[in-house]
């Protein structure tokens with residue numbers, strides 16, 4: 120199993136746990152080196168802002184969708200939605 124596959128597998132364990140506890144999950148940009156995967160040279164919120172266009176509105180309990188997004192963005196961080204506003208999220212400190 121590759122390092123990326125192990126990373127995705129580990130993240131999916133957190134996803135399943137969050138879903139089991141009733142949370143919807145969304146992906147945040149990740150960090151590679153010290154840079155945010157959003158590509159902005161001076162990102163003000165490195166690795167802690169939504170990866171998808173609609174932020175918290177894209178939070179889901181659809182495991183297949185989350186897995187697909189993680190395969191496309193293996194360095195993404197995970198968060199759970201805690202409210203309806205774009206920034207009503209809590210980072211899952213897993214990986």
Ligand SMILES: [Zn+2]
Pocket residue numbers: 148155156157158159162163164165166168
């Ligand atoms: Zn960023």
